[in-house]
Amino acid sequence: LKRNYMIEVLHYERANKNKTIGYVDIKLPKVGIIIRKIAHLQDGDKKWFNLPQKEVFKSGSEKKDYYPVVIFEDREYIDMLKVAVVAALKAHREGDTAPVPAAAKSVYGAAPYCGF
Numbered sequence: 333l334k335r336n337y338m339i340e341v342l343h344y345e346r347a348n349k350n351k352t353i354g355y356v357d358i359k360l361p362k363v364g365i366i367i368r369k370i371a372h373l374q375d376g377d378k379k380w381f382n383l384p385q386k387e388v389f390k391s392g393s394e395k396k397d398y399y400p401v402v403i404f405e406d407r408e409y410i411d412m413l414k415v416a417v418v419a420a421l422k423a424h425r426e427g428d429t430a431p432v433p434a435a436a437k438s439v440y441g442a443a444p445y446c447g448f
Contacts, residue, residue: 341424
């Protein structure tokens, strides 16, 4: 799968709630999409990103369900996007605000971990 998308980090906000350590807003300039509140999560040494989800309580229950707000039909693309968010966020933290290519490889079906 070959894509030529770029990702730009618009904002990163630190958080400390359960496994959530932050939220990132990104822009895909070539397609004109902004995705806000991508959760940056950590459990032990593992870190990863989840696209925005809506919390919904089941009828007559206190149990919560989470439904995705943004859905990509192509699972490989979503994995590549998560890898690219890691690279874009790293560049953003280093002061480089130029969009980062989203052409990073990932293993199909496995959400990549980020190393920062």
